[in-house]
Amino acid sequence: MPSGFADEKNGERCERSICVNNPHLDSMKEDILYHFNLGTATHDFPAKFGDVKFVCVGGSPWRMKSFTEYIAGELGLAVPNAEYPNICEGTDRYAMYKVGPVLSVSHGMGIPSIAIMLHELIKLLCHARCTDVTVVRIGTSGGIGLQPGTVVVTKQSVDAAFLPRFEQIVLGKSVVRSTELDGDLAEELLQCSRELSEFQTVIGNTMCTLDFYEGQARLDGAFCSYTEEDKQNYLAEAYAAGVRNIEMESSVFAAMCKLSNLRAAVVCVTLLDRQKGDQLSSSHDVLHSYQQRPQVLVGHYIKKKLNIAKKS
Incomplete structure (x- = not known):
């Protein structure tokens, strides 16, 4: 080949x-x-x-x-x-x-x-x-049990049943792939956040869903077949399973990077605590400042790695 x-x-x-x-x-x-x-x-x-x-x-x-x-x-x-x-x-x-x-x-x-x-x-x-090559997904997410603006570095991506897997149908058959991410890279990013001391950063599981509304237990979509109590119970189960944020891309990202031998990380800021609501209430300026946090953290990491490479 x-x-x-x-x-x-x-x-x-x-x-x-x-x-x-x-x-x-x-x-x-x-x-x-x-x-x-x-x-x-x-x-x-x-x-x-x-x-x-x-x-x-x-x-x-x-x-x-x-x-x-x-x-x-x-x-x-x-x-x-x-x-x-x-x-x-x-x-x-x-x-x-x-x-x-x-x-x-x-x-x-x-x-x-x-x-x-x-x-x-x-x-x-x-x-x-x-x-x-190191690949990092930077983005936004909904948090669980975290203050808005907290940055989550993903330990592992889990599906809506809190399992660390990505399932895809290939030729009519189910193919399940690992969503394991580089643990050392996650720890390096956490250390970079400590060096910055500008915002809170945690390592936790990230739940990847197929939908923004019902798939994430929101109450504000066009359709909803569950109660507020149902929602809260589900989010509590997610938190107990180590989930600290929810987004829609991390599972396939982790699976494909692992298959390709790429060091990979997911770094997402939380825009709200989903246990306290479904819709964003922060001002545009506040949300914009939150969205800068993943790029500041990853930028610091890249600069640090390149400086180390130059010295060696």
């Missing part, structure tokens, strides 16, 4: 190369990453992306452009009046920005959207022959 690819069936494993477990890619003359508007016949992936060491992904294109501008400043790579072009210009599916060794990509909302993006991102990194 091509350099950087590994065949899971044959048990091959890369050290910290990107593992893409698909032998069919060998026979393709060109790999078109349709949703990125990129292709191996039209773009020089090693030249454009070969230096990438960190990938940050988040739902909103605006948020990922903002992160690019922020990390450029943190790494001393900012240029006055610089414009960071969208590498995926020409498609409205995703946005992608790059500054130095950091790639920033939007993934939309929900498991299907981020899964499509990850398939193409993982192949992009492999075609570029990247090694030792």
